[in-house]
Amino acid sequence: MTQEAYPITYGVLGLLAFAGPTSGYDLNQIFQTALASLWNVTHSQIYNELRRMEELGWVEMERFEQTNRPNKKIYRINENGREALRRWQATHPSSGLQMRDEVLLRFTFGSFADPRELAQTLREAIADHEARLAQYQENKNHIPSTPSSNTNEPDKYFVFMARFADIFEKGYLKWLREALAFVEGMIE
Amino acid sequence: MTQEAYPITYGVLGLLAFAGPTSGYDLNQIFQTALASLWNVTHSQIYNELRRMEELGWVEMERFEQTNRPNKKIYRINENGREALRRWQATHPSSGLQMRDEVLLRFTFGSFADPRELAQTLREAIADHEARLAQYQENKNHIPSTPSSNTNEPDKYFVFMARFADIFEKGYLKWLREALAFVEGMIE
DNA sequence: TATATCATGTAATCGGTTACATGATTAA
DNA sequence: TTAATCATGTAACCGATTACATGATATA
Secondary structure, three states, rough: OOOOOOOOHHHHHHHHHHHHHHHHHHHHHHHHHOOOEOOOOOHHHHHHHHHHHHHHOOOOOOOOOOOOOOOOOEEOOOOOHHHHHHHHHHOOOOOOOOOEHHHHHHHOOHHHHHHHHHHHHHHHHHHHHHHHHHHHHHHHHHHEEEEOOOOOEEEEHHHHHHHHHHHHHHHHHHHHHHHHHHHHHHOO | OOOOOOHHHHHHHHHHHOOOOEHHHHHHEEEEEEEEEEEOOOHHHHHHHHHHHHHOOEEEEEOOOOOOOOEEEEEHHHHHHHHHHHHHHHOOOOOOOEOHHHHHHHHHOOHHHHHHHHHHHHOOOOOOOHHHHHHHHHHHHHHOOOOOOOOOEEEEEHHHHHHHHHHHHHHHHHHHHHHHHHHHHHHO
């Protein structure tokens, strides 16, 4: 683990600023509901970033012994961490949108596929993205409030970001349904 | 390089089936215009996958000496390769959509940013995505025709896939413009 | 009473990126 | 005439994923 930070580092750090003292396990849950629509992570990486930030001195860690559950480590952002977040926001993005989509890739080479199989792949993708959309709409009810604000209204940036997931998934689903109709037209 | 194939492997293989005998350099160009909207790659990875597929026996390689340019290797898909493409199409996707977007991540934690800086980030993102959209629309004029079809009409799956990039970028731009207006409202 | 799932994390691997190389044109 | 960009690839590294570990509780 080198002494450096990456976008995902700040993603975890930002959530920690919102959530207060939290374990890696819980941060992963939060990440999956709050940010999964715009940044893929695995739970392992959350732990990686927490360790990294501890080395960087951006967070404090405290161990808690538990009997019924594995022991946990609780992380808490400190002033260095908050300062790092602000510094990050003053820099330029290091890269543009990264995307990989196996369904679209398969569709593109649909000429090599049996249309029946491809149609099935598309139906599964539709179910998948419908579930995502439902999940994102459900998540809107659990948007955290801005840290250090004494209101408990949902953070306005979070709220606005949630619209992106909505627009994106609806557009995707629209395309998928049209694509399915197209592929069904190719059968036999 | 292990004896295995991944989605990106089939992406390169599929393009090779469309393009006929091609060098890694040229395949990268083709990939960037044809598939960049749905799968990120670097040119290095194209070369990696070509070597991998040669080991797998899916493609044939031939060296060409050049004087004014570095020597090149020309790759050509063989029957094993075409069979591999068809087999792949008969399997289930190994993963869903993968996405990482630093602009959205920064926006989400906009509470820690100076709105002026965030607005600037959004303006640059708008310019970036406008350029992408223009690029994708230009690309529509260069869609390859289905291999082994004796027409030279653009491949129908490629054409349909191109609509996805269109829908996606337009939706993204819509959101970005709304987000910019929102952030500008937060200034001062 | 198996078998998921919860809960919590570490270790090993690898897909994908960055850095390195190199000579020929083209542009400022 | 200095600096990009073209053209073509290889080698090294690392961000991110998969696999491993472990005991408790809930579920079928």
